Amino acid sequence: MTNKTKVKLLLASGLASLMLMSPALAENMLRVSYPEDPKTADVQMTTDAYTLPLNLFDRLVESETTGPGQSALVPGLAESWEVSEDGLTYTFHLRQGVTFHDGAALTADDVVYTFDRMLNPATKALNTDILTFIAGAEERLAGTADSVSGLKAVDDQTVQITLAQPYAAFLALLASPGASIYDRDFTTAAGDQFGLTPETTNGTGPFILRDYTLNDSQMLEANEGYWRGRPKLDRLLVRVVSDSETLRMLFESDEIDVFDLDYAQTQTPYCSIIGRSTSRWVTKRTVRGPKAEARTSRSRRRSRKAAAVQPSARSKITILVSTSAGWSVSVRSSSLSPGSIPRKRPSASTSSGGPPAAR
Numbered sequence: 001m002t003n004k005t006k007v008k009l010l011l012a013s014g015l016a017s018l019m020l021m022s023p024a025l026a027e028n029m030l031r032v033s034y035p036e037d038p039k040t041a042d043v044q045m046t047t048d049a050y051t052l053p054l055n056l057f058d059r060l061v062e063s064e065t066t067g068p069g070q071s072a073l074v075p076g077l078a079e080s081w082e083v084s085e086d087g088l089t090y091t092f093h094l095r096q097g098v099t100f101h102d103g104a105a106l107t108a109d110d111v112v113y114t115f116d117r118m119l120n121p122a123t124k125a126l127n128t129d130i131l132t133f134i135a136g137a138e139e140r141l142a143g144t145a146d147s148v149s150g151l152k153a154v155d156d157q158t159v160q161i162t163l164a165q166p167y168a169a170f171l172a173l174l175a176s177p178g179a180s181i182y183d184r185d186f187t188t189a190a191g192d193q194f195g196l197t198p199e200t201t202n203g204t205g206p207f208i209l210r211d212y213t214l215n216d217s218q219m220l221e222a223n224e225g226y227w228r229g230r231p232k233l234d235r236l237l238v239r240v241v242s243d244s245e246t247l248r249m250l251f252e253s254d255e256i257d258v259f260d261l262d263y264a265q266t267q268t269p270y271c272s273i274i275g276r277s278t279s280r281w282v283t284k285r286t287v288r289g290p291k292a293e294a295r296t297s298r299s300r301r302r303s304r305k306a307a308a309v310q311p312s313a314r315s316k317i318t319i320l321v322s323t324s325a326g327w328s329v330s331v332r333s334s335s336l337s338p339g340s341i342p343r344k345r346p347s348a349s350t351s352s353g354g355p356p357a358a359r
Contacts, residue, residue, distance in 0.1 A: 028233060028234060029233065029234055029235040029236065029237055030233050030235075030236050030237070030257055030258070031237045031239065031255065031256045031257045031258070032051075032236070032237070032238055032239070032256065032257065032258045032260075033238070033239045033240070033241040033247055033250070033256050033258070033260070033263070034049075034051065034238060034239075034240060034241075034263070035240070035241065035242045035263045036049070036240065036242065037214060037215045037216075037240045038051070038052055038218075039214075040195040040196055041053060041056055041195035041196075041201045041209060041212075042194050042195030042196075043057065043127075043177050043178055043180045044117070044118050044123065044125040044126065044127070044178065045124075045125065045126060045195070046126065047126050047127060050177040051238060052209070052218060052220075052238075053177045053180050054177055054205075055205050055206060055207040055220055055236065056180075056201060056203040056205045056207060056208070056209055056220070057180035057181060057182070057203035057204065057205045058076050058077050058098075058180065058181060058203070058204045058205050059076045059077065059174060059175055059176075059177075059179045059180055059181060060076050060077050060078040060081075060092055060111065060159075060174050060179065060181065061073050061074070061075065061076050061078060061081075061171050061172075061174045061175040061179075062074050062075070062076040062175055063172075063175040073171055073172060073175055076175070077094055077095060077098060077106060077111075077181055077204065078092035078093060078094055078095070078159070079093055079094070079095045080092075080093045081093065081171075086166065087163070087166030087167075087168070088135075088162055088163050088165070088166060089160060089161070089162050089163075090160070090161045090162075090163075090170065090171075091154070091158065091159070091160050092111075092158070092159045092160075092161070093157060093158055094106060094107070094108060094111070094156075094157045094158070094159065095227060096157065097227065098204055098227045099204065099225065099227075100183045100186065100202050100203060100204050101202050101203060101204070101208045101223065102183070102186060102202050104183055104185065104186065104202075106181070106183075106204055107153070107156045107157070108153035108154065108155065108156055108157060108158055108159040109153045109156075109184055110181060110182065110183055110184050111153070111159045111181055112151045112152070112153045112159065113182065113184035113187070113188075114180075114181050114182045114184075114187075115131055115134070115148065115151055115161075115179075116140070116147060116148050116151060117182070117187070118131055118178070119131055119134075119137050119140040119141050119148055120140065121140075121141060121142070121143045126178075127176075127178035128141060130173040130174075130176055130178050130179060131173075131179075133163050133164060133165070133167045133170055133173070134148060134150040134151065134161060134162070134163055134164065135148075135149050135150030135162045135163060135164045136148045136149030136150050136151075136164075137150065137164070138164075149162075150162040150163065150164070180203070181203075181204065182194075182202075182203070183202050183203075186202040187202070190202075196212070197212055198210055198211060198212055204227070205223065205226070206222070206223050206226045206228065206231045207220035207221060207222060207223055207231065207236060208220065208221050208222075208223050210235075215240055216239070216240055217237060217238060217239045217240060218237075218238045219235060219236070219237055219238075220235060220236040220237075220238070221234070221235050222234050222235065239256060241256075241263075244263065244264030244265070244266045244267050245264075245266070245267070247259065247263065247264045247267070248264060248267050
């Protein structure tokens with residue numbers, strides 16, 4: 001994953017946290033921009049456009065910001081889980097009463113379907129590396145098996161995942177955007193159109209996709225029935241703006257609320273001047289990528305490495321936030337979870353370093 005891709009994920013995570021947590025933006029719409037259209041909300045078909053998936057879908061486990069440059073894995077759609085002593089079997093207990101945007105109830109079968117769909121060679125999914133640790137995953141990807149042996153719906157509220165070998169960072173992988181959970185019936189019916197339009201997109205997330213104009217914008221609306229509670233924002237508008245000067249003019253004319261310098265580096269002098277001003281705009285934060293270390297297993301052929309997200313000076317993000325509406329907004333980045341960084345699977349000779357603590 002390139003630094004640019006990591007920074008995109010960093011900002012997407014930060015915006016997701018802002019939309020859910022900022023009381024200053026209650027009863028308002030946040031307007032942001034990205035330089036390219038994501039082309040789809042189906043996270044299995046993208047490797048860096050995560051703003052839509054992070055807001056439309058949820059995952060079994062979530063990565064939550066706990067402090068500057070710090071994050072922790074917390075329960076998501078799974079309210080609890082246990083890990084067997086040998087580190088191979090993970091048993092997840094789903095939350096009761098979680099529904100998709102269309103009202104359908106979340107079940108263990110949806111989880112099994114989602115991961116099987118990702119590993120099904122017919123899907124041609126991306127980011128499959130996050131699931132290849134599951135027993136039978138390689139055979140499913142190769143087309144030599146019709147299902148994944150390590151995936152099992154014990155009952156409607158219980159999912160059991162068995163690994164081919166212990167992998168201490170597996171929970172972190174399940175917190176990555178690529179592990180977002182889909183509705184079997186809805187997604188199957190949508191076919192290859194899933195995620196391309198509001199009518200063919202359905203998740204359990206805090207926002208609902210209401211409009212998608214290709215190469216122009218996406219409009220998301222608060223999910224009134226969200227299981228964590230209604231988001232503080234009413235709507236989120238994501239505009240596609242590829243030209244940096246146009247982005248600056250939109251910010252000046254109060255048509256967008258966030259000016260991300262990472263997508264408009266030619267406007268650095270402008271941001272430096274405006275950032276020192278006390279008038280209409282204010283530089284709330286210069287976001288520097290925090291170090292996100294994945295506890296990967298040691299390999300005999302490769303030493304253990306930390307996945308460090310530390311963009312160079314030219315890829316630091318400067319965010320200007322409009323205060324013309326009387327807002328006082330602190331745009332904070334969210335630490336990258338270990339699972340958000342694709343990595344190679346360890347060799348068969350890799351030792352686990354012990355299973356993660358059971359919950």
